[in-house]
Amino acid sequence: MNIIQRQVLLGLAISLTLLTFMVGVFFFAFPLNDWSLLWSRKIVDLPFILFATFASILIGLVFGFSSGVYWRKQLDQVETGLSQIGQGRPVEAANGKTKTQEFEGIWLHLEKVQQHISEQTKLSQKLANEKAENQEKRIQKVVSEERNRLARELHDSVSQQLFAASMLMSAVNESTDTGERKQLKLVEEMIHQSQLEMRALLLHLRPVALKGKTLEEGIKELLVELSQKVPLEIDWKLEPIPLKKGVEDHLFRILQESVSNTLRHAKANVLEVICIEREGTVLMRVVDDGVGFDVKTSKAGSYGLQNMHERALELGGTLKIISVPNKGTRLEVRIPVIREGEEKDD
Numbered sequence: 001m002n003i004i005q006r007q008v009l010l011g012l013a014i015s016l017t018l019l020t021f022m023v024g025v026f027f028f029a030f031p032l033n034d035w036s037l038l039w040s041r042k043i044v045d046l047p048f049i050l051f052a053t054f055a056s057i058l059i060g061l062v063f064g065f066s067s068g069v070y071w072r073k074q075l076d077q078v079e080t081g082l083s084q085i086g087q088g089r090p091v092e093a094a095n096g097k098t099k100t101q102e103f104e105g106i107w108l109h110l111e112k113v114q115q116h117i118s119e120q121t122k123l124s125q126k127l128a129n130e131k132a133e134n135q136e137k138r139i140q141k142v143v144s145e146e147r148n149r150l151a152r153e154l155h156d157s158v159s160q161q162l163f164a165a166s167m168l169m170s171a172v173n174e175s176t177d178t179g180e181r182k183q184l185k186l187v188e189e190m191i192h193q194s195q196l197e198m199r200a201l202l203l204h205l206r207p208v209a210l211k212g213k214t215l216e217e218g219i220k221e222l223l224v225e226l227s228q229k230v231p232l233e234i235d236w237k238l239e240p241i242p243l244k245k246g247v248e249d250h251l252f253r254i255l256q257e258s259v260s261n262t263l264r265h266a267k268a269n270v271l272e273v274i275c276i277e278r279e280g281t282v283l284m285r286v287v288d289d290g291v292g293f294d295v296k297t298s299k300a301g302s303y304g305l306q307n308m309h310e311r312a313l314e315l316g317g318t319l320k321i322i323s324v325p326n327k328g329t330r331l332e333v334r335i336p337v338i339r340e341g342e343e344k345d346d
Contacts, residue, residue, distance in 0.1 A: 004068030011064025019056040074103050081110045121316025122338050128314050129246030215248040216240050219255060219275060236273040241282055250311045251284055257304050258286045258331050266290025282335040289328040295321050
């Protein structure tokens with residue numbers, strides 16, 4: 001039962017109770033000699049007793065409905081404010097929205113909570129930026145050289161051998177009987193999956209970081225390279241968004257992890273990537289049409305998913321994953337944008 005229904009029932013109960021009480025007091029003070037007057041006396045062609053009852057019910061309905069609508073609006077405004085806080089968006093000013101002292105106090109507390117979260121977000125992003133810059137200066141050269149060496153060896157040896165095996169199996173399938181072809185087809189599918197696993201591993205190893213590129217440039221280069229190497233239809237929509245290096249690095253690594261999971265597990269045919277800015281928030285969305293998975297079960301035991309959640313949380317943002325078996329997976333990251341001017345004002 002919603003608040004409007006409760007207020008309507010409350011209004012009816014109050015109006016009928018008040019009617020009963022007033023009628024009882026009136027008849028006690030001025031007893032009627034002829035009770036038939038209650039039915040014989042008419043107002044607007046209705047007996048007095050029916051008119052008084054209907055009028056009381058109507059007053060109760062109007063009062064209950066109007067009060068229910070009023071309180072519903074107040075609660076909707078509070079719910080909107082909480083939703084805005086949860087999404088990392090600024091809470092709209094409550095001035096003029098409410099006339100009750102209690103709700104004004106609630107809005108004041110909401111604004112204080114939003115301000116506290118905003119300050120924590122700025123601090124988290126600042127620490128993430130400093131951490132990324134310091135860490136990159138210390139280990140970028142060594143890690144980059146080692147990763148590139150491993151990637152070259154894997155590409156030149158294992159990856160090439162898998163490709164050759166796949167071509168050989170395709171040729172054998174065309175020249176064998178139907179009975180043997182099924183088993184060889186399974187072997188070919190295993191080799192194909194191994195190729196995807198290898199490409200996902202290479203994606204983890206290379207590229208290591210944005211290496212001086214903007215987030216838009218890094219994502220575009222990554223997706224163009226993937227579209228040339230994997231049997232996926234890849235679509236993307238990217239906007240130039242000025243962000244600090246630490247934020248760009250975290251978002252790029254979340255994308256790498258997500259795309260790697262798609263290659264390894266999704267068995268998808270289509271991959272869509274969006275990275276745009278709307279209402280002071282960076283929105284990065286990765287969608288595939290693969291086999292999907294159980295989000296609750298996987299989140300508890302997957303290091304990759306946990307790592308992505310931690311990266312988004314470190315930037316003061318949110319990460320949401322929606323997956324439906326046999327219908328695909330949708331990953332959505334929202335990060336509040338903190339500009340230089342906003343930090344100086346603080």
